[in-house]
Amino acid sequence: MPDSQLFRTQSIDALIAASEEPQNRLAKTLGPWQLIALGIGAVIGSGIFILTGTAAAGEVKEYSSILNATILEIIGSGGSVTSVGRPGGGPGIALSFLLVAIACGLAGLCYAELASMIPIAGSAYTYAYATLGEIFAWMVGWQLVLEYAVSNMAVAVGFAAHMNDVLDRFGWRLPEMISQPTIQNGVFTPHVNLASFLILLALTWVLVRGVKEGTDANNFMVIFKVSVILLFIAVGSTHIQVENWNPIFPNGMNGLLTGAAIVFFTYIGFDSVSTAAEECRRPQRDLPIGIIASLVICALLYCGVAIVLTGMQNWKTLNNAAPVVNALKQVGENNVRWFVGVGALFGMVSSLLVFQYGQSRIWFAMSRDGLLPKLFSKVHPRYRTPHVATWIAGFAVGIPAMFGDIGAFADLANMGTLCAFAMVSAGVLVLRKKQPERPRGFRVPLVPLIPLLAIGCCVLLMLSLPLFTWINFLAWLALGLLIYFGYSKSRSVLGKME
Numbered sequence: 001m002p003d004s005q006l007f008r009t010q011s012i013d014a015l016i017a018a019s020e021e022p023q024n025r026l027a028k029t030l031g032p033w034q035l036i037a038l039g040i041g042a043v044i045g046s047g048i049f050i051l052t053g054t055a056a057a058g059e060v061k062e063y064s065s066i067l068n069a070t071i072l073e074i075i076g077s078g079g080s081v082t083s084v085g086r087p088g089g090g091p092g093i094a095l096s097f098l099l100v101a102i103a104c105g106l107a108g109l110c111y112a113e114l115a116s117m118i119p120i121a122g123s124a125y126t127y128a129y130a131t132l133g134e135i136f137a138w139m140v141g142w143q144l145v146l147e148y149a150v151s152n153m154a155v156a157v158g159f160a161a162h163m164n165d166v167l168d169r170f171g172w173r174l175p176e177m178i179s180q181p182t183i184q185n186g187v188f189t190p191h192v193n194l195a196s197f198l199i200l201l202a203l204t205w206v207l208v209r210g211v212k213e214g215t216d217a218n219n220f221m222v223i224f225k226v227s228v229i230l231l232f233i234a235v236g237s238t239h240i241q242v243e244n245w246n247p248i249f250p251n252g253m254n255g256l257l258t259g260a261a262i263v264f265f266t267y268i269g270f271d272s273v274s275t276a277a278e279e280c281r282r283p284q285r286d287l288p289i290g291i292i293a294s295l296v297i298c299a300l301l302y303c304g305v306a307i308v309l310t311g312m313q314n315w316k317t318l319n320n321a322a323p324v325v326n327a328l329k330q331v332g333e334n335n336v337r338w339f340v341g342v343g344a345l346f347g348m349v350s351s352l353l354v355f356q357y358g359q360s361r362i363w364f365a366m367s368r369d370g371l372l373p374k375l376f377s378k379v380h381p382r383y384r385t386p387h388v389a390t391w392i393a394g395f396a397v398g399i400p401a402m403f404g405d406i407g408a409f410a411d412l413a414n415m416g417t418l419c420a421f422a423m424v425s426a427g428v429l430v431l432r433k434k435q436p437e438r439p440r441g442f443r444v445p446l447v448p449l450i451p452l453l454a455i456g457c458c459v460l461l462m463l464s465l466p467l468f469t470w471i472n473f474l475a476w477l478a479l480g481l482l483i484y485f486g487y488s489k490s491r492s493v494l495g496k497m498e
Contacts, residue, residue, distance in 0.1 A: 005134075005489075005495065006133060006134060006135040006489075007132070007133030007134070007135065007136075008133060008134050008494055008495070009129065009130055009131065009132070009133050009134070010126075010129045010130050010137075010369070010494060011130075012117065012118055012130050012435075012438070015118060015120050015126065015129075015130060016118075016119070016120065018368065019120050019121070019278050023379065025379070025384065026121070026211070026278045026279050026379065026384055026385070026386075027210065027211060027212070027279060027383075027384035027385070028278070028279055028280060028281050029210075029211055029212045029215075029279060029281070030211065030212075030215060030276055030279050030280045030281065030286070031280075031281055031282075031286060032285075032286040032289045032290055032293075033219075034215045034219065034290075035273050035276060035280065035286055035287065035289065035290025035291075035294075036289070036290050036293045036294050036297070037215065037218055037219045037222045038215065038218060038272060038273050038276060038290065038294070038354055038357075039269070039270050039272070039273045039290055039291065039293070039294025039295070039298070040222050040226065040294050040297060040298060041218045041221065041222050041269075041350040041351065041353065041354040042269025042270065042272045042273075042350075042351055042354040042355060042358070043266065043267055043268075043269045043270055043294065043295075043298040044222075044225060044226070044229070044298055044301060044302075044347060044350075044351075045155060045266070045269070045347045045348055045350065045351030047263075047266035048229065048266065048301065048302060048305055048324075048347065049322065049323075049324045049325065049340065049343075049344040049347070050322065050323065050324075051262060051263055051266055052093065052263075052302070052305055052306050052309055052318075052323065052324065053309065053318030053319060053323025053324070054088075054262060054318070054319055054323075055088060055089055055093050055096060055259040055260075055262040055263045056088050056089055056090060056091070056093040056259065056306070056309070056310055056315045056318045056319075056323075057088045057315055057316055057317070057318040057319035058087045058088030058089075058251070058255070058258065058259075058319065087251035087254055087255040087258055088250075088251060088255055088258070088259055088315060088319070089249070089251070089255045089256050089258065089259025089260075090247065090248065090249060090250040090251060090255060090310070090315045091244065091245040091246075091247075091248045091249075091250075091310040091311070091315055092248045092249040092255075092256055092259075093259050093263070093306045093310060093315075094302075094303045094306040094307045094310075095256060096256055096257075096259035096260040096262075096263055096306075097260075097263055097299065097302040097303050097306055098299065098303055099256075099260050100260050100263055100264050100266075100267055101267065101295060101298070101299035101302070102457075103260075103264075103454070103457035103458070103461065104264075104267045104270060104295060104421075105292075105295055105296075105299075106425070106450055106451075106453050106454035106457060107421040107422075107424060107425055107454045107457075107458065108270060108291050108292055108295050109292070109444045109445075109450055109454075110421075110424050110425040110427070110428045110444055110450070110451055110454055111123075111124075111127075111270075111271060111273075111274055111291050111424055112287065112288035112291045112292055112442045112444070113288075113428055113440055113442050113443060113444045114127040114131075114274075114424060114427055114428060114431070115273075115274045115277055115283065115287035115288065115291065115442075116283065116284045116285075116287055116288055116440055116441030116442045117431070117438060117439070117440050117441070118130055118277070119277040119278065119280060119283030119284065119287065120277055120278055120365065121275055121276075121277055121278040121279075121361040121362075121364055121365045122141070122275065122277075122361065122362060122364075122365030122366070123144065123271050123272075123274040123275045123277075123358070123361075123362065123420075124140050124144060124271060124274075124420040124421075124423060124424045125137055125140050125141035125144055125362055125365060125366060126365055127423075127424050127427045128140045128141075128423050128424070128427060129369065130427070130431075131426070131427035131430040131431055131434075132423060132426065132427060132430060134371075134489075134492060134494065134495075135484070136423060137369075137371075138366075138371060138480065138481075138484045138488060139419075139477065139480065139481075140419065140420050140423050141362060141365075141366045141371070142476070142477070142480035142483075142484075143415075143416030143417075143419050143420055143476075143477075143480075144359075144362050144416065144417075144420055145359070145362060145363070146413065146416045146476055147268065147413045147416040147417050147420070148272075148355050148356075148358055148359035148362065148393075149359060149393075149396060149397055150413045151268065151269075151351075151355055151413045152200075152351075152352055152355045152356060152359070152397045152401075153397055153400050153401050154413075155348050155351050155352055155355075156193075156196040156197075156199070156200055156352060156397065156398070156401035157181055157193060157196055157401050158348065159195060159196045159199055159345075159348055159349075159352075160174055160178075160179035160180070160193055160195035160196055162341070162344055162345045162348060163179070163195060163345060164179065165322070165325070165341045165344075165345075166338070166341045166342055166345055169338050174195055176191055177190070177191055177192070178191075178192060178193070178194035178195055179191075179193060179194070179195045180193060181193045181401075181402070181403055182402070182403040192402050192403070193401060193402045193403070194402060196398070196401040196402060197398040197399065197401060197402045199349065199352065200352060200356070200394050200397055200398035200401065201394055201395075201398060203349070203352055203353045203356055203394070204356060204390055204391055204393070204394030204398075206353070207353070207356060207357055207360065207385065207390050208380065208383060208385055208387045208390050208391065209383055209385075210383045210384070210385060211276070211279050211357070211385060214353060214357060217353065218350055218353050218354060221346045221347075221349060221350040221353075222350060224342075224343065224346050225343045225344075225346045225347045225350065226301065227343075228339055228340055228342070228343025228346075229301050229304075229305060229343065231336060231339060231340075232305065232308065232324060232328070232336065232340055233304045233305065233308050235328075235333055235336050236308040236309065236311075236312050236327065236328070236331075236333075237308050237311075239311075239312050239331040239333075240308065240311030240312060241311065241312070242311070244310060244311050244312070244313065244314050244315070245310060245311055250315070257464060258464070260461070260464075261414075261461060261464040261465065263302070264414055264418075264461055266302065267295075267298070268413060268414065268417040269351065269354060269355065269358075270291060270294055270295050270298070271358075271417070271420065271421075272354050272355065272357065272358035273287065273290045273291045273294060274287060274291065275357070275358040275361040275362065276290075276357075276361070278361075283441075284441030284442075285441055287441075287442075288441065288442035305324070309323060309324060309327055312327045312330075312331065313326075313327045313330065322344075324340055324344075325337050325340055325341055325344075328340060356390070356393055356394060356397065359393045359397075360386055360389040360390040360393045361386070361389075363376045363386075363389040363392070363393065364376060364377050364386040364389045367389065368493075369492065369493050369494065370488070370491045370492045370493035370494075370495075370496070371484070371488040371491070371492060372488070375388050376388060376389040376392070377389070414461070414465060414469075415462060415465055415469055415470070415473045416473070416476075418458045418459075418461055418462045419458075419462070421454065421458045422454070422455045422458040422459065425451040425452075425454035425455045425458070426451065426455060428444055428447065428451045429447070429448055429451050429452075432447055432448075
């Protein structure tokens with residue numbers, strides 16, 4: 001086979017025409033406010049109540065990153081990699097959040113330009129197909145499948161634990177038999193996390209009924225959890241002890257960058273806004289608004305929580321499962337603590353909803369292009385949603401969530417996302433060169449500087465991830481390439497047309 005077939009690209013006009021075919025058409029019901037809520041729903045999850053403390057205090061056991069280990073060190077240790085600590089950002093973690101927001105903002109500008117030009121479901125996968133070629137599109141789509149699935153499994157696993165925290169106020173608890181994963185710290189137990197499975201199926205049912213129903217539910221949860229975050233900032237600021245901010249950067253630049261690598265996981269959901277492209281009423285205008293506005297709002301909320309939390313408690317004490325709730329407990333704000341617990345629960349459900357939505361749209365787009373079985377691109381005749389892909393995504397995430405705790409794989413989701421961000425940024429450069437005359441609802445300023453900075457930030461953050469994550473990433477990529485050459489390449493709709 002000629003190598004050129006691997007780099008064949010989709011025509012943007014053909015992509016738009018295919019999305020308008022009656023059997024593939026999705027209902028167009030979303031406006032800018034719904035898109036902003038989708039972005040906030042994905043980005044502001046339980047992470048703001050948990051990872052803020054982890055990033056400030058650091059992590060104890062972690063594999064050395066590529067930046068901290070040389071080839072000679074690996075060879076000298078017989079091929080093994082030593083576990084080391086990851087220093088926290090301390091009170092300066094708010095700056096880590098800001099740095100990550102800037103890095104994501106650079107990529108977000110590139111997303112906004114491509115989304116306004118290519119208003120098609122599929123996000124970075126579709127953009128790569130239109131700019132870089134089929135093999136890159138497959139790799140991006142394959143990584144996005146991993147990102148959405150692993151992220152939601154990690155959130156779903158902790159749903160029952162957060163539910164019990166809320167129910168404790170009334171003296172109730174879910175039985176351990178249905179609220180604990182089967183595998184805990186490598187040990188098998190007679191438990192099944194049925195609660196996580198059921199919440200995922202309930203959200204799947206909502207999404208199948210229609211995107212408007214799903215976004216209406218998400219809008220309510222976003223309003224509630226943002227209100228809770230603002231409540232924490234207002235109440236917590238009255239308990240700040242200035243000495244907790246001294247020193248502001250206890251671990252220097254290393255702690256600042258490590259904190260940024262940890263908190264990056266909290267921002268990866270903003271690309272889910274672009275997966276809603278085909279269901280927007282005015283995508284050329286509304287998609288850039290949704291992407292950029294949601295990033296700005298989330299960055300402000302994260303920085304606010306980080307500043308208040310590190311002022312309330314010494315940063316060394318924040319590496320626990322619920323640092324925000326525990327900080328409120330320490331200062332005697334038990335009523336606010338309960339509301340924050342409810343807000344964290346709503347944050348988890350909102351994140352699950354948006355990520356399940358985004359995941360099914362990625363599968364839908366890849367199936368419509370022939371790279372996945374056609375079953376995934378079937379549209380419900382009444383609800384105009386990809387119901388088969390949505391149900392399969394629900395079970396694909398819900399079943400593993402019942403049996404294992406895979407929160408440790410957050411870095412793996414980060415890797416796939418950073419790879420996608422870099423390719424989207426490269427896509428802007430390609431289209432500016434190949435199709436400079438094509439109308440753009442939004443234009444990235446200072447090209448090529450902004451896309452190149454976005455790519456550079458993504459590469460730097462990828463290099464800061466653990467070596468073990470790189471090994472898993474390459475293994476997942478190799479599996480994807482086997483599927484592509486064994487199944488997808490010969491069934492590509494573009495390939496058959498050629």
